[in-house]
Amino acid sequence: MTERKPIASWLTDMDGVLMHEGVPVPGADAFIKKLRDSGRPFLVLTNNSIYTARDLHARLNRIGLEVPVENIWTSALATASFLDTQHPGGTAYVIGEAGLTTALHDAGYVMTDTDPDFVILGETRTYSFEALTKAIRLINSGARFIATNPDNTGPSPEGALPATGSVAALITKATGKEPYFVGKPNPLMMRTGLNVIGAHSESSAMIGDRMDTDVLAGLEAGMETFLVLTGLTTRDDIDRYPYRPTKVVDSIADLVDLV
Numbered sequence: 001m002t003e004r005k006p007i008a009s010w011l012t013d014m015d016g017v018l019m020h021e022g023v024p025v026p027g028a029d030a031f032i033k034k035l036r037d038s039g040r041p042f043l044v045l046t047n048n049s050i051y052t053a054r055d056l057h058a059r060l061n062r063i064g065l066e067v068p069v070e071n072i073w074t075s076a077l078a079t080a081s082f083l084d085t086q087h088p089g090g091t092a093y094v095i096g097e098a099g100l101t102t103a104l105h106d107a108g109y110v111m112t113d114t115d116p117d118f119v120i121l122g123e124t125r126t127y128s129f130e131a132l133t134k135a136i137r138l139i140n141s142g143a144r145f146i147a148t149n150p151d152n153t154g155p156s157p158e159g160a161l162p163a164t165g166s167v168a169a170l171i172t173k174a175t176g177k178e179p180y181f182v183g184k185p186n187p188l189m190m191r192t193g194l195n196v197i198g199a200h201s202e203s204s205a206m207i208g209d210r211m212d213t214d215v216l217a218g219l220e221a222g223m224e225t226f227l228v229l230t231g232l233t234t235r236d237d238i239d240r241y242p243y244r245p246t247k248v249v250d251s252i253a254d255l256v257d258l259v
Contacts, residue, residue, distance in 0.1 A: 009041040009199035016209030016231020024063045025230050027253025034259040041197035047149035047183040049076035049122035050097040073193040075148040075183030076100040080107040096122030122148040136174045149183030184213040190221035215245045
């Protein structure tokens with residue numbers, strides 16, 4: 001096998017890797033500090049499209065993790081970047097929060113419910129039956145269907161919440177149209193992120209806590225992959241998948257010396 005190049009840039013998931021239920025994972029602060037001190041390109045990734053990069057910067061800062069705004073990459077930003085290259089200056093009917101609508105506005109998109117080019121679905125704290133009905137009718141009338149990510153559920157203190165993937169399935173059932181999912185595990189999110197920081201997959205690594213999104217996306221984007229056991233995936237889960245990460249570690253603290 002061809003030997004990989006040394007790791008020159010890092011991508012890491014946020015929830016389950018750097019933080020868990022709003023609390024920083026031990027070693028996360030040391031890892032981020034080491035990255036910043038080294039000057040290596042890096043990105044903190046999230047499939048969640050609710051928050052802007054500035055929002056996430058503030059949330060991370062409050063728990064002691066200093067991640068610059070330009071080093072945060074969300075499925076909302078990836079979706080806006082994708083649409084800007086595919087159909088610049090388009091129109092969209094959007095179901096989502098500020099993270100998604102801000103990214104689309106910044107990409108030059110106009111939000112409308114009148115004959116839009118796209119229906120774009122992201123997370124929101126309150127999915128409206130009226131909004132979903134409008135989305136279904138617009139898709140049936142010819143609007144193309146995009147979703148920020150395929151995550152079926154999201155976490156909350158009370159338990160699982162339905163997320164974009166589940167709501168997309170409802171719309172698909174009503175329209176017969178499958179969305180194009182931009183976020184992980186689509187390697188597009190990783191590749192556009194690498195382009196943002198000027199990095200190359202053959203010398204980059206992806207850290208995540210999920211086999212079905214983080215590891216799969218990193219693998220398909222051609223990166224080294226590190227699975228941490230501080231999130232959703234346990235060591236016993238790994239053998240259920242037909243692919244493996246490059247390395248499994250207990251937590252991000254075990255990766256500080258690799259930076």
